[in-house]
Structure formats: C-alpha cells, structure tokens
Amino acid sequence: MATKPQRSANRARPHRTLIVFLATIIALYGLVALIGATASKGDDSAWHPKLGLDLEGGTRITFEAKADSGKVDTEKLEQARNIIDQRVNASGVAEAEVTTQGGDQIIVEIPGEKRANIVDEVGKTAQLRFRLVWAGGLPSATAPADVTAQQAVIDKVDWSKLTLDQMIAAETQGVTSLPADVQPAITALQQEAAGFVCDPNGVEVDDTAGKPLVTCDASTGQVLILSPTVIPGSDISSAEPMYDSQRAEWSVQLKLKGESKVVFKTITTALTPAQSPFAVVLDGEVITAPASQAAITNGVSSITGGFTATTAKELSNQLKFGALPLTFSVNGSEEIGPSLAGTQLKAGLVAGAIGLLLVIVYCLFYYRGLGLVIIGSLLVAAALTYVMVLLLGKGVGFTLTLPGIAGLIVAIGITADSFIVFFERIRDEVRDGKSLRLAVEAGWVRARGTILAADAVSIIAALTLFIFAIGVVRGFAFALGLTTLIDVFVVFFFTKPLVSLLARTKFFGQGHKLSGLDASHLGIKGRKVSEIARTSRPAGTAGKVS
Amino acid sequence: MGRISTFGQHLYEGRVSFDFVGRRKLWYSISAAIVVLAALAFMVRGFNYGVEFKGGVEFTAQVKVANSATADDMVAAVEDSGVPEAGDPTVQTAGADTIRIQTRALTQDQATQVSASLEKAGATEVSQNLIGPTYGKQVATKALTGLIVFLVIIVIFIWGYFREWRMSVAGIVALAHDLVITGGVYALSGFEVTPATVTGLLTILGYSLYDTVVVFDKVRENTKGILTSTTKTYSEQANLAVNQTLVRSINTSITALLPVAALLIVGAGVLGTGPLKDLALALFVGMAAGTYSSIFIATPLVAQLKEHEPAMKAQAARVLARRAKEESAPVAVAAASPARAVQSSGAAKRAQPSRKPRSQRGKGGS
Numbered sequence: 055m056a057t058k059p060q061r062s063a064n065r066a067r068p069h070r071t072l073i074v075f076l077a078t079i080i081a082l083y084g085l086v087a088l089i090g091a092t093a094s095k096g097d098d099s100a101w102h103p104k105l106g107l108d109l110e111g112g113t114r115i116t117f118e119a120k121a122d123s124g125k126v127d128t129e130k131l132e133q134a135r136n137i138i139d140q141r142v143n144a145s146g147v148a149e150a151e152v153t154t155q156g157g158d159q160i161i162v163e164i165p166g167e168k169r170a171n172i173v174d175e176v177g178k179t180a181q182l183r184f185r186l187v188w189a190g191g192l193p194s195a196t197a198p199a200d201v202t203a204q205q206a207v208i209d210k211v212d213w214s215k216l217t218l219d220q221m222i223a224a225e226t227q228g229v230t231s232l233p234a235d236v237q238p239a240i241t242a243l244q245q246e247a248a249g250f251v252c253d254p255n256g257v258e259v260d261d262t263a264g265k266p267l268v269t270c271d272a273s274t275g276q277v278l279i280l281s282p283t284v285i286p287g288s289d290i291s292s293a294e295p296m297y298d299s300q301r302a303e304w305s306v307q308l309k310l311k312g313e314s315k316v317v318f319k320t321i322t323t324a325l326t327p328a329q330s331p332f333a334v335v336l337d338g339e340v341i342t343a344p345a346s347q348a349a350i351t352n353g354v355s356s357i358t359g360g361f362t363a364t365t366a367k368e369l370s371n372q373l374k375f376g377a378l379p380l381t382f383s384v385n386g387s388e389e390i391g392p393s394l395a396g397t398q399l400k401a402g403l404v405a406g407a408i409g410l411l412l413v414i415v416y417c418l419f420y421y422r423g424l425g426l427v428i429i430g431s432l433l434v435a436a437a438l439t440y441v442m443v444l445l446l447g448k449g450v451g452f453t454l455t456l457p458g459i460a461g462l463i464v465a466i467g468i469t470a471d472s473f474i475v476f477f478e479r480i481r482d483e484v485r486d487g488k489s490l491r492l493a494v495e496a497g498w499v500r501a502r503g504t505i506l507a508a509d510a511v512s513i514i515a516a517l518t519l520f521i522f523a524i525g526v527v528r529g530f531a532f533a534l535g536l537t538t539l540i541d542v543f544v545v546f547f548f549t550k551p552l553v554s555l556l557a558r559t560k561f562f563g564q565g566h567k568l569s570g571l572d573a574s575h576l577g578i579k580g581r582k583v584s585e586i587a588r589t590s591r592p593a594g595t596a597g598k599v600s
Numbered sequence: 601m602g603r604i605s606t607f608g609q610h611l612y613e614g615r616v617s618f619d620f621v622g623r624r625k626l627w628y629s630i631s632a633a634i635v636v637l638a639a640l641a642f643m644v645r646g647f648n649y650g651v652e653f654k655g656g657v658e659f660t661a662q663v664k665v666a667n668s669a670t671a672d673d674m675v676a677a678v679e680d681s682g683v684p685e686a687g688d689p690t691v692q693t694a695g696a697d698t699i700r701i702q703t704r705a706l707t708q709d710q711a712t713q714v715s716a717s718l719e720k721a722g723a724t725e726v727s728q729n730l731i732g733p734t735y736g737k738q739v740a741t742k743a744l745t746g747l748i749v750f751l752v753i754i755v756i757f758i759w760g761y762f763r764e765w766r767m768s769v770a771g772i773v774a775l776a777h778d779l780v781i782t783g784g785v786y787a788l789s790g791f792e793v794t795p796a797t798v799t800g801l802l803t804i805l806g807y808s809l810y811d812t813v814v815v816f817d818k819v820r821e822n823t824k825g826i827l828t829s830t831t832k833t834y835s836e837q838a839n840l841a842v843n844q845t846l847v848r849s850i851n852t853s854i855t856a857l858l859p860v861a862a863l864l865i866v867g868a869g870v871l872g873t874g875p876l877k878d879l880a881l882a883l884f885v886g887m888a889a890g891t892y893s894s895i896f897i898a899t900p901l902v903a904q905l906k907e908h909e910p911a912m913k914a915q916a917a918r919v920l921a922r923r924a925k926e927e928s929a930p931v932a933v934a935a936a937s938p939a940r941a942v943q944s945s946g947a948a949k950r951a952q953p954s955r956k957p958r959s960q961r962g963k964g965g966s
Binding site for chain 1: 612742743745746749750753754757761795796798799802803805806807809810811813814817818821844845847848851852854855856857858859860861862863865866867876879880883887
C-alpha cells in the first residue's frame with residue numbers, strides 16, 4: 055500500500071477539509087438567517103421546520119367523487135385534483151396538500167391553525183355553469199315551502215329538447231314564448247321560486263346541468279329562475295382580475311374556448327339590447343349575474359360591477375377553478391387539534407433524544423476517546439440535517455411529519471454505522487501491524503468503499519420509496535434519503551479529517567489508555583500503537599492469508 | 601471492555617472463530633423453523649389491520665376530560681347503541697378533551713345510531729368519518745410496486761458492485777427471510793398493521809441489504825485472488841470475513857436498535873397508539889433479523905453457491921490436498937488436532953508472532 059506518498063500529500067489537507075466543511079455548515083445557517091431577515095417582521099418561520107398535519111394540527115377534508123355516469127376515471131380525478139389544488143393555493147391557504155386516494159377520493163390537508171371557513175372555501179367544488187335568467191328580482195320567502203310536487207313536474211320535462219334560441223327568447227320575450235309542453239313546468243318553477251328562502255349563509259339546491267334552476271343571489275337576497283346550462287364551466291379557458299385605470303374599477307376578464315365562444319356570442323348579441331343579465335352559478339349559487347352590455351364575438355369578455363381587488367381575484371379564481379370534471383361530496387372533514395399534534399411531536403422528539411443519548415453512552419463505553427469523535431460527528435450530522443430540513447422546507451416545501459421524524463431517528467443508527475465500519479477498519483489495520491497513523495489512512499481507503507456501497511443501498515431504497523409510495527411513506531423516505539446523504543458528507547469531510555488530525559496528537563497517536571486505541575484495548579501485545587510491528591506482514595494483505 | 605476488544609482481536613486473527621459458514625445446515629434449520637412459525641402465525645392469526653386497511657368508521661367526540669374512565673364510558677355507549685357490528689371498538693384519547701373511537705365498517709344509518717348513543721353518554725360534537733377500505737390497499741399496492749422496482753435495482757446493483765450474481769441471490773433470500781419474520785411478529789403480537797407499518801417494512805428492505813452489503817464487502821476482500829491460493833477455501837475465507845466483521849455487526853446492531861427501541865418504548869408507552877409504535881416494531885424486529893440474516897443466512901448461502909462452481913471445487917480440492925500433504929509431512933507440528941484442521945478456522949495459519957504454537961490455536965473454534 056502506497057501510504058507514504060499519500061500521507062505526505064494528505065498532511066496539509068485534514069485542516070483545510072475540516073475548515074471548509076464547518077464553514078459550509080455555518081454558511082448554510084447564514085442562508086437561513088438571510089431568509090429569516092428578508093421575511094416580514096415577526097415572522098421567524100425560517101428557523102422552524104415546516105411541520106406536517108400530524109405534528110402541527112390542521113384540517114383534513116375528504117371529498118368523494120361521483121361520476122355523472124359509470125365509474126370515476128383516474129384521469130378526471132387527477133384533473134379535479136389539480137383544480138382543487140390550484141383553488142386551495144389561490145385562496146391563500148399556505149402549503150395545502152391535495153392528494154387523490156383510493157381511486158375516487160381527494161384529500162385536502164391544510165396544516166396550521168383551525169380556520170372555520172376553510173371547509174367552505176375549499177368545499178366549493180361543485181360545477182360552475184352559465185345560465186340564462188328567466189326571471190329575476192323575486193323576493194325571498196320567509197318560510198320554506200314543500201315543493202316536492204313541483205319538482206316532480208320539472209323533472210318530467212325533457213329540457214334538452216329546448217334550443218338555445220328558445221331559451222334566449224324565454225329571457226328576452228318572457229317564458230310564455232316557450233313551447234306549450236313545458237309551460238306546466240314553468241308554472242311549477244314559479245311556484246317553487248315563490249316558496250324559496252334565500253339564506254345569506256348559502257343555499258342548498260340540486261344543481262343539475264340539464265335542468266332549470268331556482269336559486270338566489272346571496273349578495274342581493276333576490277330569488278331567480280334560471281335556464282338549463284348554456285355554457286359549462288369547463289369551457290372557460292382563463293379568468294383574470296383586471297384593473298381598468300380609466301374607469302378606476304376592477305373587472306374580471308373571461309376567456310372561453312371552443313363551441314362556447316359561438317354560444318356566448320349568440321347569447322350576448324341577443325341580451326345586449328335590453329341589457330339583460332346572464333348568471334354564473336357555482337355549486338347552485340349565483341356568484342354573479344352581470345348584465346350583457348356588448349355582443350362578445352371573440353369569446354373574451356369582462357365582468358364588471360363594483361369589484362374590489364380581492365373580490366375580483368376571488369371571482370376569477372372561482373371561474374377558473376370552479377369547473378370540476380366530477381361532482382364531489384364532502385365525505386369527511388377531520389380536524390387535528392394542536393394539542394394532539396403537540397403530544398405526537400413531543401413524543402417523537404423525546405424518542406429521538408433518548409435514542410441519541412443511548413447511542414452516545416454506548417459509543418463512549420465501547421470506543422472511549424474515539425466515542426467523542428462519533429458524538430461530534432453525530433452532532434455535526436444533526437446540525438446539518440436541521441439546517442437542510444429548514445432550507446428544504448423553504449425551497450421544495452418539505453414538511454416534517456411523524457414518520458419523517460421516525461426516519462431521522464432510524465438514521466442515527468445508520469449514520470453511526472459508518473463510523474463504526476471506519477473505526478473497526480482502523481483497529482484491524484493496527485492489528486495487522488501498522489502504526490496508528492498509517493492505519494488511519496489505510497483503514498479509510500478500505501472503509502470508504504464499504505460505506506459508499508452500503509449507503510448506496512440506503513439511498514436506492516429511499517429513492518424508490520419516494521417515487522412509488524404515497525402519503526406518509528414519502529415523508530419517511532425523504533428523511534431517510536436526506537440523512538443518508540448527510541452521513542456520506544459527514545464521514546468524508548468531517549470524521550475522516552478529524553481522525554487524521556487526532557492520530558497526530560499524543561493522546562490518540564500514542565494510544566493513551568482512554569483513547570480507545572491503546573494497545574491492550576486493541577488486544578495487541580508487545581508494541582505501542584505508534585510503532586510499526588516488526589513482524590508485520592506486507593501491507594495490503596489485511597485479511598488475506600499470505 | 602478490554603475483554604471485548606481482545607475478543608475482537610482474536611476474531612480478527614482467527615484465533616477465535618465461530619463456524620458460521622460450515623454449520624450452515626444448523627442456521628438454515630433454525631431460520632426455516634422461525635420462518636415456518638411466522639408463516640403459521642400469519643395463517644392462523646392473520647394481521648390486525650388498521651382501520652385504514654379494513655375500512656371502518658371513526659368517530660371523534662369532544663368530552664369534558666379525555667381519560668380512561670370516559671373512554672370506558674364511550675365503549676359502553678357504543679355497545680349500548682344496539683348496533684352489534686360496532687362491537688369491540690378501539691378507543692383512543694386524543695388530546696385533553698377529544699376521544700377517537702374506531703369501529704368496523706357500518707352503514708350510514710348504523711353510524712348515526714352510534715353517534716346518537718355517544719351523545720347520550722355525554723359526548724358532544726360527535727363527528728363520524730366513514731373510511732373506505734381502499735386507502736390502505738392503495739398504500740400497500742404502491743408499496744408493492746416500489747418493492748418490486750427496488751428488488752430489481754438492488755439485484756443489479758449488488759451484481760454490478762460485487763461482480764457476483766450469487767451475492768444478489770443471497771442478499772434477496774436474506775431479505776425475504778427478514779420480511780417474513782417481521783410479518784410473523786406482527787401476526788403474533790397483534791399490533792395494528794397501518795400504512796406506517798408498511799413504511800417500516802419498506803425500511804427494513806434498505807437496512808437488511810445495507811447490513812448484508814457491509815459483510816459481503818469483507819467477503820469479497822478476503823476471497824480476492826482465491827483461485828491462486830491454496831491455503832484456504834472460499835467457505836473458510838467467507839467465514840473469516842463474517843468473524844472479522846462480527847464486532848462491527850454487533851456494534852452496528854446495538855447502535856441501530858437503541859434509537860428504534862426508544863421509539864418503540866415512547867411510541868407504545870407514552871402515546872399508546874399511533875404511527876410511531878407501528879413503525880418502531882417493524883423496524884426493531886426487521887433490523888434485528890437483518891443483522892442475523894447477514895451473518896447466518898446470506899454469507900453461508902453465498903459460500904454454498906460459490907462452492908458449487910467447478911473452479912471453486914478444484915480450488916477446494918487443492919487446498920485439501922495441500923493440507924493432507926502438510927499433515928503427512930514429518931516436520932509438521934500439526935499432530936495436535938489434525939482432524940479439526942478444516943473446522944477450526946484456517947486463519948490460524950496466518951503469520952503470527954512466534955509465541956503461539958499451532959497446537960494452542962483452534963480453541964474456541966468451531
């Protein structure tokens with residue numbers, strides 16, 4: 055083994071490597087401090103890991119999809135998940151996680167404090183539809199009336215037979231222009247509207263695309279009779295809040311796509327002369343009923359009417375993300391209180407602390423002075439892990455969950471193993487007759503390969519888990535992969551240089567009794583560990599019989 | 601302490617040697633017995649699947665003080681609800697004033713009935729959550745996909761790294777062994793199998809192979825150039841490797857198991873329920889089995905497979921021929937225990953300081 059030239063080359067290196075490595079860690083913490091400094095005042099989130107729902111508390115809402123016909127297909131579910139995801143994040147809820155589950159469910163996890171309106175905000179998952187206003191401005195009833203009989207009449211009519219022109223005529227010329235066979239249903243609708251109570255906290259109606267709808271505009275409290283859907287919300291290609299500086303007011307710019315452009319042109323052309331309104335209905339509730347003020351030929355229109363920046367944004371979000379390809383019902387809404395979450399977090403931290411302490415005690419007991427190196431390395435690894443968790447939380451939104459903490463605790467053992475492999479190799483080399491200084495270098499060369507191969511297995515495991523698994527498993531895999539990488543860094547750039555340096559000290563190099571490297575501790579007799587054995591076999595044959 | 605280190609020294613030099621490879625039939629039988637036991641446990645008792653797997657209803661209710669007395673009240677309330685399907689519910693306290701009750705799958709009407717009964721017993725704000733059995737299945741299915749991909753990658757990795765397909769095979773066999781045993785412990789202990797358990801099982805994959813790779817690395821080092829050597833057979837070198845890494849294996853398993861044990865104790869003792877406990881048990885058993893299988897299963901299996909190779913057979917024959925020659929030679933001092941020469945580790949023949957005559961070696965061997 056050509057340790058001699060290597061050794062002289064390494065001579066200056068350990069210091070430098072150590073300094074660079076520690077400086078890197080300090081720089082990482084500096085980066086966190088920088089992020090913390092640029093954040094708004096009083097926001098010290100940069101110094102706290104992002105916690106998952108199970109540790110921080112929060113709300114979990116389960117939506118169950120119902121396809122209009124047949125089975126829920128995964129493509130539509132994924133589409134819906136994307137829309138809900140966008141909507142949750144657009145509503146300003148930070149870092150909500152939206153996942154599909156079990157083929158027909160969508161789980162929304164919103165960490166953080168309980169917010170009463172959150173379910174409503176996210177729960178508006180139903181369909182967005184454009185309808186014509188057949189009758190508007192009706193007063194709200196004071197008590198709800200039983201309209202079962204009327205609904206039966208309405209349900210019996212085949213509304214799909216009506217043409218767009220007929221429906222428009224019903225608005226511009228009155229419902230009497232509709233064919234005679236639907237007139238009984240119109241009467242039923244009017245009766246239903248008369249008994250309709252407009253609840254400002256939200257209305258509950260059965261919003262079906264192909265049928266007329268009696269509902270109300272919660273903001274005005276007026277009841278409306280609406281036509282069957284003329285434009286489905288899925289035909290909205292974009293909706294953006296716009297500020298018109300000339301008129302000094304906010305509006306929502308709306309773009310339609312496909313066939314609906316033509317339909318919208320027809321509608322607006324017909325409605326504009328009388329400035330008649332059309333209604334945008336979300337989840338059975340009229341979110342806006344703007345009057346048509348110009349014929350829209352290119353499918354790009356703007357809705358105006360006393361918007362503020364916030365309401366314009368809200369409406370555009372509703373328009374943009376309101377159109378789900380599936381109908382959802384809230385299947386469950388679970389709130390994990392901060393106290394339960396706090397208990398879990400505390401238990402995890404306590405377990406981690408106990409585990410670390412036990413490992414430290416064992417290492418000191420067995421490796422004595424070298425145990426200090428293990429403790430130092432573990433602490434450096436812990437510091438590095440913490441700063442990475444902070445940075446990854448900011449950078450890629452990594453949240454620490456309970457399984458993630460478990461992953462970190464498990465990693466204590468795997469990290470310590472790298473040091474054990476290294477130290478056992480050093481001891482083997484000393485037993486083979488090398489002096490301690492030579493043994494450190496020779497042992498390192500051998501241990502290095504083993505550590506890398508073993509850690510590679512760990513990383514492959516973490517990666518495959520992360521890619522293929524879902525939910526809790528992913529957090530665990532991420533934590534495991536992260537700590538394994540950190541282990542490699544620590545053992546290469548901290549432990550090894552440190553041991554090289556220590557081997558030059560009298561305490562370790564001469565094999566002091568407490569160093570863990572003394573001759574009797576290693577079980578060798580007749581020489582000091584600083585000496586090369588005279589009967590030494592040729593170097594490089596460790597474990598190989600001559 | 602000094603003794604343990606001296607022990608390490610003796611293991612390293614082969615003065616003390618456990619015959620891990622030679623006695624493989626014994627280890628195989630022990631493992632086979634444990635595996636059969638685990639499989640039986642699984643068949644007889646089955647897994648205690650968590651509510652995520654079997655589906656069910658989870659009620660969350662506010663109570664004045666969440667303690668074991670109120671928990672008992674809630675169990676009684678569920679039993680009194682007149683829904684036999686809801687019998688034997690799992691009750692957990694969650695925080696200071698919340699109680700969580702899990703029952704088997706119920707219909708909507710039955711769930712409402714149970715809710716009413718809970719409210720009568722003093723619980724407020726009873727919410728019910730019907731969990732379909734698909735969630736756990738989805739986690740498990742995804743995990744299975746991950747498992748298969750992982751196994752394929754790892755077989756290729758070990759093959760590529762060690763240039764030895766036999767090591768891939770032995771590693772996978774050891775892994776399967778660990779997983780079956782862990783599954784058996786779950787069946788026996790009746791711990792809940794939840795998505796967290798699946799996580800634990802998947803971690804064992806990584807750990808078990810991690811440990812095996814460390815041992816195999818030493819085996820590879822020891823058996824380098826074995827074909828030109830006539831002093832030791834592959835099995836003997838492999839056995840020496842296991843012995844030489846034994847101290848490492850012991851230390852590693854202790855340092856790895858200590859934090860997991862802490863997790864298990866805190867998870868089971870302090871929290872009483874939840875993912876920590878489920879995860880920790882899987883890890884504890886799996887890691888212990890992983891260390892065992894690296895030593896007692898994986899390495900002997902590699903040696904066994906390797907010894908079947910014609911080149912290795914020839915090499916082993918040369919080794920034996922040389923030993924026979926040495927023994928018959930009048931100069932050899934091997935008279936002490938010629939018959940045990942193979943069984944006691946051949947490492948004893950290594951160049952040693954002259955103070956140890958050959959006749960004193962081999963004690964503690966085999």
